[in-house]
Amino acid sequence: MITLHHCPQSRSMRVLWLLEELGMPYQVVEHPFDRSLRSEPYLMLNPVGRVPSLAMDGEVIWESGAIIEVLCERFPERGLGRLPGEIDRPDWLIWLHFAETISQHVAALTQQHIVLYEDAMRSPVVMRLEAKRLEKCYGAIERRLSSPVENRDYLLTSGFSAVDIAVGQAVYMARHFARTEAFPEVSAWYARITERPSFAAALPDAEHRLYERDFYEPWEG
């Protein structure tokens, strides 16, 4: 059995989305987004006390990008990875890792808006800067989706893959802090990938949301 250690609305959501898309049996252990992730038993699952962590075939795997790569290689028949030698392999790796570039800005903004609980701890400059950097990331996706290829509906020329999930989930998080409306290709792609039932299955229920709001305006100080 595959076991995913998960916090709603965190990077583990991209693994949940992928597991749904793979259609293999799995179970989810949901953790609160708090200091319990630093407990000794949890550190056996992720030595830095983060989600996700995945147990599969007697192995514990952490780092969402590595988990996605391992899952796609374990179930190649599902067609969500691009294996070494395949034409889109370099692009698959680029976009898989780019998800983490986006997520780093989201993490900074989550810290600023949510984790820091006193206004004196927050920085309006950091909030604005990080939101702008998210827009730069949207710009990179926009450019990719606008590149002149027939049917550029997804990040890869060869069609939907796990990198649409990884980047799509990062954009799901990022949209709490930077709007996508000014990026028409990103908006259309995001709508396309999030209409999949696998995305709906990875969404949190109302009681387990990390983000209480849909959008956080920069704090003005």
Ligand SMILES: N[C@@H](CCC(=O)N[C@@H](CS)C(=O)NCC(=O)O)C(=O)O
């Ligand atoms: N690069 C790691 C980052 C993991 C990470 O930072 N996860 C966040 C949630 S999105 C977390 O668990 N944070 C808990 C904390 O920092 O205490 C990955 O992609 O798995």
